[in-house]
Amino acid sequence: xxxxxxxxxxxxxxxxSVVLLLAAGGLLCATEIPGYAARNxxxxxxxxxxxxxxxxxxxxxxxxxxxxxxLRYAVDYVNxxxxxxxxxxxxxxxxxxxxxxxxxxxxxxxxxxxxxxxxNYLLSDKMWVHNGAPYTGNPFxxxxxxxxxxxxxxxxxxxxxxxxxxxxxxxxxxxxxxxVDESVKQTFPKPIVHNRDLTLSSGLGYTFSSRIRTGLTLxxxxxxxxxxTGKYSLDQDKTPVFFKIRGLDNPIILHGVTSEERLLALQGxxxxxxxxxxxxxxxxxxxxxxxxxxxxxxxxxxxYPIAQGDWFIQKYFYKLDxxxxxxxxxxxxxxxxxxxxxxxxxxxxxxxxxxxxxTQMLGGGFDLVYQFAPDGSVSPGWHFTSQTYKRIDKFNGxxxxxxxxxxxxxxxxxxxxxxxxxAVLGVGLETLTxxxxxxxxxxxxxxxxxxxxxxxxxxxxxxxxxxLQATLTWKSAAGTHYALESRWSRIQAxxxxxxxxxxxxxxxxxxxxxxxxxx
Amino acid sequence: xxxxxxxxxxxSLLLCxxxxxxxxxQSMRLDLTxxxxxxxxxxxxxxxxxxxxxxxxxxxSISFQLFFEALSNTGGLALFxxxxxxxxxxxxxxxxxxxxxxxxxxxxxxxxxxxxEVYGEAAFVTIYMEPTVLGQLLISEIYYNGSPAxxxxxxxxxxFTEIYNNSDSTLYLDSxxxxxxxxxxxxxxxxxxxxAYMFPGSGxxxxxAPGEFVIVAQDATNHAEYNKSSLDLSGxxxxxxxxxxxDVDNPEVxxxxxxxxxxxxxxxxxxxxxxxxxxxxxxxxxxGYDTFNEILLPKSAILDGVDYRxxxxxxEYKRLDPSIDAGMTGGIDMYKGKSVERRIDFYKGSRPILxxxxxxxxxxxVLNTPxxxxxxxxxx
Numbered sequence: 047x048x049x050x051x052x053x054x055x056x057x058x059x060x061x062x063s064v065v066l067l068l069a070a071g072g073l074l075c076a077t078e079i080p081g082y083a084a085r086n087x088x089x090x091x092x093x094x095x096x097x098x099x100x101x102x103x104x105x106x107x108x109x110x111x112x113x114x115x116x117l118r119y120a121v122d123y124v125n126x127x128x129x130x131x132x133x134x135x136x137x138x139x140x141x142x143x144x145x146x147x148x149x150x151x152x153x154x155x156x157x158x159x160x161x162x163x164x165x166n167y168l169l170s171d172k173m174w175v176h177n178g179a180p181y182t183g184n185p186f187x188x189x190x191x192x193x194x195x196x197x198x199x200x201x202x203x204x205x206x207x208x209x210x211x212x213x214x215x216x217x218x219x220x221x222x223x224x225x226v227d228e229s230v231k232q233t234f235p236k237p238i239v240h241n242r243d244l245t246l247s248s249g250l251g252y253t254f255s256s257r258i259r260t261g262l263t264l265x266x267x268x269x270x271x272x273x274x275t276g277k278y279s280l281d282q283d284k285t286p287v288f289f290k291i292r293g294l295d296n297p298i299i300l301h302g303v304t305s306e307e308r309l310l311a312l313q314g315x316x317x318x319x320x321x322x323x324x325x326x327x328x329x330x331x332x333x334x335x336x337x338x339x340x341x342x343x344x345x346x347x348x349x350y351p352i353a354q355g356d357w358f359i360q361k362y363f364y365k366l367d368x369x370x371x372x373x374x375x376x377x378x379x380x381x382x383x384x385x386x387x388x389x390x391x392x393x394x395x396x397x398x399x400x401x402x403x404x405t406q407m408l409g410g411g412f413d414l415v416y417q418f419a420p421d422g423s424v425s426p427g428w429h430f431t432s433q434t435y436k437r438i439d440k441f442n443g444x445x446x447x448x449x450x451x452x453x454x455x456x457x458x459x460x461x462x463x464x465x466x467x468x469a470v471l472g473v474g475l476e477t478l479t480x481x482x483x484x485x486x487x488x489x490x491x492x493x494x495x496x497x498x499x500x501x502x503x504x505x506x507x508x509x510x511x512x513x514l515q516a517t518l519t520w521k522s523a524a525g526t527h528y529a530l531e532s533r534w535s536r537i538q539a540x541x542x543x544x545x546x547x548x549x550x551x552x553x554x555x556x557x558x559x560x561x562x563x564x565x
Numbered sequence: 566x567x568x569x570x571x572x573x574x575x576x577s578l579l580l581c582x583x584x585x586x587x588x589x590x591q592s593m594r595l596d597l598t599x600x601x602x603x604x605x606x607x608x609x610x611x612x613x614x615x616x617x618x619x620x621x622x623x624x625x626s627i628s629f630q631l632f633f634e635a636l637s638n639t640g641g642l643a644l645f646x647x648x649x650x651x652x653x654x655x656x657x658x659x660x661x662x663x664x665x666x667x668x669x670x671x672x673x674x675x676x677x678x679x680x681x682e683v684y685g686e687a688a689f690v691t692i693y694m695e696p697t698v699l700g701q702l703l704i705s706e707i708y709y710n711g712s713p714a715x716x717x718x719x720x721x722x723x724x725f726t727e728i729y730n731n732s733d734s735t736l737y738l739d740s741x742x743x744x745x746x747x748x749x750x751x752x753x754x755x756x757x758x759x760x761a762y763m764f765p766g767s768g769x770x771x772x773x774a775p776g777e778f779v780i781v782a783q784d785a786t787n788h789a790e791y792n793k794s795s796l797d798l799s800g801x802x803x804x805x806x807x808x809x810x811x812d813v814d815n816p817e818v819x820x821x822x823x824x825x826x827x828x829x830x831x832x833x834x835x836x837x838x839x840x841x842x843x844x845x846x847x848x849x850x851x852x853g854y855d856t857f858n859e860i861l862l863p864k865s866a867i868l869d870g871v872d873y874r875x876x877x878x879x880x881e882y883k884r885l886d887p888s889i890d891a892g893m894t895g896g897i898d899m900y901k902g903k904s905v906e907r908r909i910d911f912y913k914g915s916r917p918i919l920x921x922x923x924x925x926x927x928x929x930x931v932l933n934t935p936x937x938x939x940x941x942x943x944x945x
Contacts, residue, residue, distance in 0.1 A: 285898040285899070298629055299630070301875075301876070304899070393684075395651075440591075440592075441650070442594075443590045443593075447587045486590065
C-alpha cells in the first residue's frame with residue numbers, strides 16, 4: 047500500500063512549502079469577496095471551519111495518508127471584532143471548537159478516520175437577520191428589527207473510510223459529515239435557529255504509476271436551517287417587527303405578526319477532479335478542478351406555508367500548485383486559483399428570475415523557498431488576484447458591480463536549531479484596490495441605505511490587511527506533537543469613506559497529536 | 566519547462582482580462598389596467614353602459630403591502646402605471662346616490678378579486694361589480710384589540726360591539742343575532758359561527774331610535790378597576806354571559822341569549838383576526854351545524870358584517886365575501902387598546918349618518934381610544 051514513497055516525499059515537500067504560506071489561512075482571508083466559490087460546502091454555506099475535517103478532500107486518499115494511525119486533540123479559537131464589516135456581520139465574533147479526530151489503519155486494505163467536534167460561538171450585536179450565514183449570496187433572508195447577541199452550540203462529526211480496491215492502484219473512500227446546532231438570539235423577539243446538515247462524499251483514486259495519480263470526488267450535501275420565532279417567547283406590550291429581505295429591494299415589513307418561521311433547505315452536488323504529477327514538467331504539480339451545483343428553497347412555515355423564493359448556485363473552481371527546483375537549496379512554488387460563482391433567485395410566485403449574483407476570481411503568485419539549514423528555511427512570496435463582484439436585482443433594476451484586485455507580499459521562515467521545538471513565523475501585507483465600481487440605484491430610504499447601500503460601500507472600499515502568524519511545535523520522544531498556531535491580522539479601510547473603520551482577527555489553535563512510537 | 570512557462574503566461578493573461586462590460590438593468594415594473602364592469606344591468610339602466618366610471622379601485626400588493634388607488638375613467642378603466650410584479654388583491658367600490666322626488670336613494674356597487682398574479686409586460690384585469698343593499702342597523706364600532714397590561718397582561722374582557730341605527734325610523738333589536746364568522750364562511754352561502762348570541766325580546770321590546778346606539782359588552786363592568794388601561798363598560802346595554810363557565814354577570818345589564826357557544830369562557834373576539842356579523846333570521850337553528858360544530862347562519866340574512874385582521878395584506882384569509890364586506894379593517898397589533906369605528910359620512914340635521922359601502926377598508930377607521938356609545942368627532 048505504501049510503496050509510492052517517492053510520491054509521498056514530493057507531496058510532503060510541497061505540503062511543507064505550502065504550510066509555510068498557509069499555516070493560518072493567510073491568503074485571501076479577510077480581503078476576499080463574499081461568495082468566494084472555492085470554499086467547500088460545509089465552510090461556505092454553514093461557516094464551519096473544516097481544517098480538522100476531510101470535507102474538502104478525496105476520501106480515497108486516506109489510504110495514502112502520511113500518518114495512517116494517529117490521534118489528534120484540537121482546540122480552535124477565533125475572535126474578530128471591529129466596525130469594518132458588512133451590515134449583517136456581528137460587531138464581534140468569538141468562536142471555539144474542541145475536537146477529537148484520528149486515523150486508524152484497520153487492515154492493509156482499509157483505513158478508518160473520524161472526527162467529533164463541539165462548536166460554540168457568541169456573536170455580539172448582530173443586526174436583524176436570522177440566517178446563520180447571510181453572505182452566501184442567498185437573496186431571501188428573514189430578519190426582525192432587533193440588534194443583539196447570538197449564542198450557538200452545536201456538534202458535528204465526520205466518519206471516513208478508505209479501501210484499496212486494487213492494492214497500489216485503485217482506492218475508494220467514503221465520508222459522512224453531520225452537523226446539528228442551535229443558535230438563540232438573546233434579545234426580543236428571541237429567534238431560535240436550528241441547523242441539520244449532512245454531506246455524503248465518495249471518491250476514487252487511481253495511481254497510474256509512481257509519477258501520476260488522479261482522483262475523482264463526488265459530494266452530496268443536504269443542509270437545512272429552520273428559523274423560528276414563537277409567540278411563547280414574546281413579551282407583553284412588545285410586538286416583533288419582521289423583515290423579509292428579497293434581493294436588493296427594501297424588505298417586506300410585517301407588523302402585528304406574533305410568530306414567524308422560515309425554512310431554508312439546500313441540496314447540492316460537487317464534483318472534483320484532482321491529479322498529482324511527480325517529476326513531470328516540474329518537481330511536482332498538483333491540480334484540482336471541479337464544479338458545484340446546488341438549489342435551495344425558502345419557505346415560511348406556520349399555519350400557512352408560503353414559498354419565499356428559490357435560489358440556484360453554480361460554482362466552478364480550480365487550484366494549481368507547481369513546485370520547481372531552481373537550485374538544490376532553492377525551490378520555487380507557483381500557485382494559481384480561480385473560481386466562478388454564479389447564482390440566481392427565482393420569484394416565489396412567478397416563473398421569473400428576479401436576482402442574479404456573480405463573483406469571479408483569478409489569482410496567482412509564487413514563493414521562493416530557500417533552505418538555508420537542514421531544519422531552517424525562509425520563503426518570501428508575492429501574489430496577485432483579480433476579482434469581480436456583481437449582483438443584480440432584476441425586480442427593481444438595481445445593480446452593484448465591484449471589480450477589485452489584491453496584491454500581497456509575505457515572508458515566512460522556519461527557524462533552525464531548536465531541537466525538538468520548531469517554529470514558523472510569518473508576516474504579510476495585502477492591499478485590496480477597487481477598480482471602477484458601478485452602481486445603478488433605483489431605491490432610497492432607510493432600509494435600502496442600511497442594507498444594500500451599506501453593503502456596496504463596504505465592498506467598494508479599498509482595504510489593506512497586515513497579518514502576523516507564528517506556529518510552535520514541540521515533538522516529544524514519546525511520539526506526541528504539541529502545536530500552537532496563532533494568527534493575528536488587522537484589516538483597515540484605506541478609502542476616504544470608511545477610513546476610520548477596521549477589523550481585527552485573532553486565531554489560536556492548540557493541537558496535540560499522538561503517533562505510534564514506531565512511526 | 567517551456568510548456569509550463571506557456572501555461573503560466575496564459576494564466577497571467579487571464580488575470581489581466583478579468584473585467585466585463587456593465588449595463589444598467591431594467592426593472593420588472595409594469596402597467597396594470599383594471600376594467601370595471603357591471604353585467605347585472607344596473608349600471609346600464611342608469612348610464613347606458615356596462616363600463617362604470619368614477620369607481621374607486623384599490624390595488625393591494627400582498628408581499629410588499631403597497632396600496633394604490635385610482636378612479637376608473639368613462640371607459641371603465643383604472644390605470645396603475647409602473648407597479649411592481651406581485652400577487653395583488655383588487656377591490657372596487659362605487660356609491661351611487663340618486664335623488665328621486667326629493668328622496669335620497671343610495672346603492673353601493675362592490676367587486677373584488679383575490680390573489681391576482683400581476684407580472685409580465687403589462688397586465689389587464691376585469692373586475693365585475695354588483696349592487697348591494699345598504700344596511701340600516703350597522704355595527705358602528707368593535708373593540709376587540711384588548712388593553713395594554715396595567716398591570717394585568719393579556720386583558721380582553723372589556724371587548725364590546727356597538728350597534729347604531731343609521732336609518733330614519735325606529736328599528737327593533739329583538740331576536741337579532743351577533744355572531745362571529747369562522748374560516749370557510751367566505752366561500753359558502755352560510756357563515757360558520759363558533760359563537761352566536763341573540764338579543765332578547767319578543768318583537769318590539771328593544772327599540773333603537775335613529776341615531777341611537779347600543780353597547781353589547783363581553784362583561785358589563787368597570788374593567789379599569791382591574792386593569793387601569795381598560796374600559797368602563799358598566800353602562801353597557803347588553804352583555805354576553807356564559808353561565809357554565811362561571812362568567813361575570815352584571816345583574817343590572819340584560820344578558821344576550823346564548824344560541825351557540827362552541828368553546829371559551831365567554832364570547833371572545835379574537836384579538837388578532839375575526840369577523841363579526843349582525844343577523845336577522847326567524848329560526849337560527851334551522852340551518853344546522855357544520856362538521857366542526859359551528860352553527861350555520863344564512864348570508865342572505867346578514868344585516869351587516871365587519872372583517873378585521875391584524876395584517877391587512879392577508880386578504881386571502883378574509884372571512885366575509887364582498888357582498889357583506891369587500892374590505893378589511895384593523896391592522897393593529899394586539900393589546901394596544903384600540904378599536905375600529907365606522908366613519909361619519911354626512912349629517913342629516915344634527916344626526917350623523919355613518920359610512921356604509923359594505924367595505925370596511927373604506928368605512929372604518931382605527932381609534933386609539935374606544936368610544937363606546939358615541940362617535941369620535943361628535944360630542945360624547
